[in-house]
Amino acid sequence: MRTRRLSPGFLFAAPALFVLTVFFFGPVCAAFVMSLTDFDIYALASLHNLRFVGFANYLDLLQTPLFWRAFANTCYFAFVGAPLSIAVSLIAAMALNVPAVRLKSLHRTALFAPYVASLVAAAVVWRYLLGSGGAFDEILHAIGLPAVDWLGDPRWSMPAIILFAVWKNFGYNMLILLAALQNVPQDLYDAARVDGAGPWMRFHHVTVPGIAPSLWLVALLTTAGYFQIFAEPYVMTQGGPAQSTVTLLYFMYQDGFKWWNLGHASATAFILFAVLVGLSLLRPRTREGVA
Amino acid sequence: MKLDRRHLLASAAAAGAIGLTSCSRSSGAIQVWAMGVEGEALGTLAERFMRDRGTEVVVQALPWSSAHEKLLTAFAADSLPDVLALGNTWVPEFVALDALEPLEPFVAAHRIDLNKDFAVARRSVTIADKLYGLPWYVDTRLLYYRRDLLKAAGFDRIAVTRSEWDRQLSVLSRAGHGLLMPINEYEPLVAFSLQAGAPLLLDNGTRGGFRQPAVRQAFAYVASLYDRGFAPVVTNTEVPDIYGSFARGDFAFLISGPWNLGEFAQRLPADLHDAWATAPLPGLSGAGASLAGGVSLCLMRASRNKARAFAVIDYICNARQQQILHRTTGDLPADQMAWFDTGLMRDPRSKAFFDQLMIAKPPPMVPEWERIANEMATALERIVRGVEPLDAALARLDAFADAVLAKRRWMRGRAQA
Missing domain, CATH: 3.40.190.10 (Periplasmic binding protein-like II)
Known part of the structure; x- marks a missing residue:
């Protein structure tokens, strides 16, 4: 009698697959089903009050002005915050990569520290820094600029949150980029220098192609992560002022846990999910040196 | 069916709230949740009650911020306390959830005169002719x-x-x-x-x-x-x-x-x-x-100690305790008699609130x-x-x-x- 042989790989993967199924695939499928229903407090009281509504939640969302507002705010945060964050990471990584810099590990640890700090605690501290009479006002005052009502003015609330997020997150990307920079062969720099390339030419034609795969990875992860912004506005502004910091996840949270429209909120989650899947499908056009 | 839903939700949406109370549920202590400074003020009140009556009362003070979300997740996870201080405007929601116990039988057993409270406060927690809370303190603009x-x-x-x-x-x-x-x-x-x-x-x-x-x-x-x-x-x-x-x-x-x-x-x-x-x-x-607002004390339908839990509500809501609450927090008592005993009626500024409450209306x-x-x-x-x-x-x-x-x-x- 022949028994079909199960690959040992399955056995090794089984615990992880089991955990993924129970805690990831299962809930995702359940959330999708929920997004097709009108699950609300009445359904919470009794499932008798639950209706299957097809894609009505999705259609309704597309006609909700606040949803589009949240979508625009999220894009603002992601498409301004992520490039800024990567630029800061790259600058910090390049600074750390200069051979003349002393006490490298100390600097590296110091710059990485914000990433390790608890997000909520850091946000609370930043709320004080950004508040009236806080450190930011002092700095503006010292250089002769008028004070800005960072978290109270709809025009400045998002820049303030971006500033915070950049400070909080750049350390992680900095480490990845630093590792990539250290892998760029010194010969290439020397050769470029012999050919008469200045610092900018060396950056553009040696550094960037050399770290392009890492840069692309960092860009993707950071943008995807920034699309999921929630805790920053939740702790610092509660979506205000004038809904200027309501992001998709904050909108979903309010919809789901404040008004308890879980069906509606699940639909929001799936729209965000679709955006992120679309984002991760982006690939760089093949160029020299790009994998 | 009911069990299924509870378990599904407990795992899917409300994991955070489970830990709060489930541990002390069966011990026989009466669990009370209240928001803000009133929740903190209840702590000393509960100690007095325990000394006087010998019933163990555990007070949990929740911050007002995101209290609503916490209460709903607690309901979904089946971990609400025995007694809940609920904002009057939230009572209709918890009635829709079928989470509250009508109080008429308890009020009759304790011979509580409901007419001593502001009519509007009582009206705010009366839904389909059933009373779902005992007014604790009141509020209007x-x-x-x-x-x-x-x-x-x-x-x-x-x-x-x-x-x-x-x-x-x-x-x-x-x-x-x-x-x-x-x-x-x-x-x-x-x-x-x-x-x-x-x-x-x-x-x-x-x-x-x-x-x-x-x-x-x-x-x-x-x-x-x-x-x-x-x-x-x-x-x-x-x-x-x-x-x-x-x-x-x-x-x-x-x-x-x-x-x-x-x-x-x-x-x-x-x-x-x-x-x-x-x-x-x-x-x-x-x-x-x-518009009339305020907070009332509600008895949870899921409570296993309803009679003793209501005794706690009765104690918290009596005129003397409302006076003490007013002195510690400045809240306006729901019991009109407490207004005369605290000097609230002698001060024209608070007297205006009394007059306003007499003609205030609950929102829908x-x-x-x-x-x-x-x-x-x-x-x-x-x-x-x-x-x-x-x-x-x-x-x-x-x-x-x-x-x-x-x-x-x-x-x-x-x-x-």
């Missing part, structure tokens, strides 16, 4: 004003009717002392709308009634307060220090709640201590209605109300900022309310079928 500025402008007493108030506002706002009514707060708008005498929601709270002539007129009146320049079009974040502004005379009128009695006494400069006063909101003819008692009220403020802002004319904004508001209440309509239709 009325007019705070600068008596000295009024006098300087030649007015000896505060307006009682809207037409009198319009005259005072026009004179004082021209002198730079207008009305502060932040455009993103819905309470003043709701208060003036309740004065219309027409219900704000129609068909048993299943449709918006904002296009009714009387309600339309209320919206038009509130919008005119901005349009005529009586009140600046500002949001509350644009006036970070209302006490400083009030002291400087940036505005002479403010619509606010009882917590500012204590704040004003404490924060205004000493030379203004006699310069401010309170009065009921001006109405169409005579003093007008305002549907779970969706808070959401609709938020949208009312948005509609008003659109009118005042000229985004949309009055009738278009009210039509949009009715459409919003109808959409939010669609589920209620469907449920009622099914119940009747």
Whole structure:
């Protein structure tokens, strides 16, 4: 009698697959089903009050002005915050990569520290820094600029949150980029220098192609992560002022846990999910040196 | 079926709330949850109760921020306490969830005289002729004003009717002392709308009634307060220090709640201590209605110690304990007798709250109300900022309310079928 042989790989993967199924695939499928229903407090009281509504939640969302507002705010945060964050990471990584810099590990640890700090605690501290009479006002005052009502003015609330997020997150990307920079062969720099390339030419034609795969990875992860912004506005502004910091996840949270429209909120989650899947499908056009 | 849903939700959505109470559920101690400083004040009260009656009471003080979410997740996870101090406007929601126990049998057993409480507080927690909470403290909005500025402008007493108030506002706002009514707060708008005498929601709270002539007129009146320049079009974040502004005379009128009695006494400069006063909101003819709020103590249906839990509620709500609560937190007692014993009736400033509470009305008692009220403020802002004319904004508001209440309509239709 022949028994079909199960690959040992399955056995090794089984615990992880089991955990993924129970805690990831299962809930995702359940959330999708929920997004097709009108699950609300009445359904919470009794499932008798639950209706299957097809894609009505999705259609309704597309006609909700606040949803589009949240979508625009999220894009603002992601498409301004992520490039800024990567630029800061790259600058910090390049600074750390200069051979003349002393006490490298100390600097590296110091710059990485914000990433390790608890997000909520850091946000609370930043709320004080950004508040009236806080450190930011002092700095503006010292250089002769008028004070800005960072978290109270709809025009400045998002820049303030971006500033915070950049400070909080750049350390992680900095480490990845630093590792990539250290892998760029010194010969290439020397050769470029012999050919008469200045610092900018060396950056553009040696550094960037050399770290392009890492840069692309960092860009993707950071943008995807920034699309999921929630805790920053939740702790610092509660979506205000004038809904200027309501992001998709904050909108979903309010919809789901404040008004308890879980069906509606699940639909929001799936729209965000679709955006992120679309984002991760982006690939760089093949160029020299790009994998 | 019920079990399935609870388990599903407990794992899917509400994992965070489970840990809170489940551990001490079976020990026989009565679990009490209350929000804010009142929750903290309950701690000492519970100790007195334990000493007097020998029942163990565990008080959990929740912060007001995101309290609503915590309570709903606790319900989903089946981990609500025995006794819950619930904002009156949240009671309809918890009744819809079937989470609250009607109190009539307990009230009869304890021989509690409900008539000693403000009628409006009792009415706010009575749904379909059943009482779901014992009023603990009450709250309403009325007019705070600068008596000295009024006098300087030649007015000896505060307006009682809207037409009198319009005259005072026009004179004082021209002198730079207008009305502060932040455009993103819905309470003043709701208060003036309740004065219309027409219900704000129609068909048993299943449709918006904002296009009714009387309600339309209320919206038009509130919008005119901005349009005529009586009140600046500002949001509350644009006036970070209302006490400083009030002291400087940036505005002479403010619509606010009882917590500012204590704040004003404490924060205004000493030379203004006699310069401010309170009065009921001006109405169409005579003093007008305002919206009633407050907090009541509710007995959870899932409690396994209902009789003992109600004894705790009875203790917390008796006149003497309400007096003590008033002294520690400044909250206005729901029990009218407590007003006479605390000196609240001797102070004209708090006496005005008594008068206002006698004519206050509860907002519509549907779970969706808070959401609709938020949208009312948005509609008003659109009118005042000229985004949309009055009738278009009210039509949009009715459409919003109808959409939010669609589920209620469907449920009622099914119940009747």
